Amino acid sequence: MDGHSLPLTEIxxxxxxxxxxPxxxxxxxxxxxxxxxxxxxxWSFxxxxxxxxxxxxxxxxxxxxKCTCTLQHHRRRISPPTKFCKLTLREFSIATGDMTKEGYDKWLYCDYKYMKEFSDKPExxxxxxxxxxxxxxxxxxxxxxxxxxxxxKGAHTDCHWDTYGYNLVAQIHGRKLWLLYPPSDSLIPVRVPYEESTVYSKFNIYCLSMAERDLxxxxxxxxxxxxxEPGDVLFVPNGWWHYVESLDNINVNVNIWGKLKTDNRARVKEALVKLIVARMRNYKQFKNxxxxxYAREIEYVVTECIKEEEQEKNEKTELSLEAPLKRFKPTIWTAEDLAKQYPNYIEVLRDAEEHEFKEFIEERLKRDNQKDPLDEETTSEDYVSNPQHDSFLESLTNAxxxxxxxxxxxxxxxxRHC
Structure with missing residues (x-):
């Protein structure tokens, strides 16, 4: 069957x-x-x-x-420290109304919340x-x-790329700004702060410094x-850098990570990173x-990876032995092919114009003008005073x-273990 004759869902x-x-x-x-x-x-909000x-x-x-001089991430020691609060959605709605008042400069973010936690809300x-x-x-x-x-407004996800799967994001309420870069080392990948399956960029894009702007x-x-906008769905390929920021006072989106064959090896890589970070960093999340x-965990994922790759190899061999008429080779689609075939549904993202990108940078550079004084008294190993200059331990961990x-x-x- 020709790939073009399949329904879009199958394609x-x-x-x-x-x-x-993307x-x-x-x-x-x-x-x-x-x-x-x-x-x-x-549903309305x-x-x-x-x-x-x-x-x-x-x-x-x-x-x-305000520029905090470090990523505003919940596993990172920053000054002032990131705070948490428990709110119902109604209380969040009331709080966002207060945020419109002059002088209020906080944002709230319930991020990365698994829907499994709402199994008691089947609707x-x-x-x-x-x-x-x-x-x-x-x-x-x-x-x-x-x-x-x-x-x-202002709630944001620091620039990073995901090690597992590809990302589908549906916007539900409000508008969300996305900055995307293709896979490369240009944005300086780091694993401190550590979060499983997340490779952060060294750049604090929310509050850019002059040095970061130049870079x-x-x-x-x-x-x-x-x-x-509400109703839009964005596809982000594996390995693409992305920074995300809420533009409106109430913002809701949902996402899912689609599975990839490369996820098997990604699990091995993540287990290796976990071992290194756990041994070198004083993170409370690593009690053991x-x-x-951690070596046993690596051994387990290596065994599983080899087993799954062998299974895939055997399945390919079996397919190659089938009669030619029974074999189905799906058409290899590019983003441009899909957009040309389905212009009412699919759009290839264009590169940002130079003036658009400079405007984006200048808006985030302004936040650097209102720096908070750093809390010098800290015993946390996670503390780094300047986002472009690490301690040697942090540089070693990231290397x-x-x-x-x-x-x-x-x-x-x-x-060696095949």
Whole structure:
């Protein structure tokens, strides 16, 4: 069967895991009469408040217009320290009203919240699904395997790339700004602060310094800038850098990570990084410091990776022995092919114009003018006073955990244990 004769859902099932460029889906979640298919998109924010009821969510509280000199991430020691608060969605809505008052410069962010935590709210879990995008039925038939992100203006996700899968993000309420860069070392990958499956950039894009501005403008790769509106769905390929910021006082989006065959090796890499960081950093999240504990974890994921890769190899061999007429070779789609074939639904993201990118940078540079005094008295190993100058220990940790180093170690490890 020719790939072009397949329905779009089937095409995306084969195309998305192989796409190398981000694309924007518009109108994919609308019916022929213009209404939304997802109940989640049909509901107003007031509806969502009622459906969440008295369920309390954990929100990070950060500074909206002040440079903290470090990433405003919850695992990072910053000054002032990142605060947390528990709020219902109704209380969050009231708080965002206070944020419009003059002089209020805080943001709230309930980020990376797994929908599994809302299994007691089946109406919310069943209010959306990812089947139109070719996600496996068991995995994408509802929102159970998704995450939800709820934030106010200024809430942001620091620049990073994800080690597992590809990312599908649906905007529900408000607008969200995305800055994307193709995979490269230009944005300086680091694993401190540590978060599993997340490789952060050294750049504090939310509050850029003059030095960071100069470095960003010298990067040869052209960035992409996109503002997601409600109903938009963004596809982010594996390995693409992305920085995300809420533009409106109430912002809600959901996402899911699609599976990739490379996830097997990514698990080995993440286990290696975990061992190094746990042994070298004084993180409270690593209560067990015994090397053999993490070595056993690495051994387990290596065994599983080899087993799965052998299984894939055997399946390919079996397919090659079948009669030619029974074999199906899906068309290899590029982002441009999809956009040309389905112009009403799919759009390739263009490179940001020079004036657009400079305007983006200047807006975030202004925040650097209102620096908070640093808290010099800290015993935390996570503290670094300048985002461009690490302690030697941090430099050493990041060097040992550099993606190129970890990839080479993974390759050697798998080859020796095959």
């Amino acid at each position: 995306l099932k084969y195309a998305l895991p192989k796409l190398q460029k 694309v924007l889906f518009r109108n994919m979640l609308r019916n022929s009469d213009g209404s939304y298919e997802w109940k989640l998109l049909k 007031s509806d969502l408040v009622e459906k969440f009821g008295d369920k309390q969510l954990s929100f990070r509280v950060g500074d909206h217009n 919310i879990v069943e209010s959306f699904n990812w089947l139109k995008f070719g996600i496996d039925k068991e995995f994408g038939k509802n929102g159970l395997h998704s995450t939800i992100w709820i934030g106010s 960003l403008l010298k990067i040869p790769d052209k960035p992409k800038l996109i503002i997601l 410091k015994v090397t053999t504990f 040992l955990c550099h993606p190129d180093v970890i990839s080479k170690v993974t390759q050697v490890l798998l080859e």
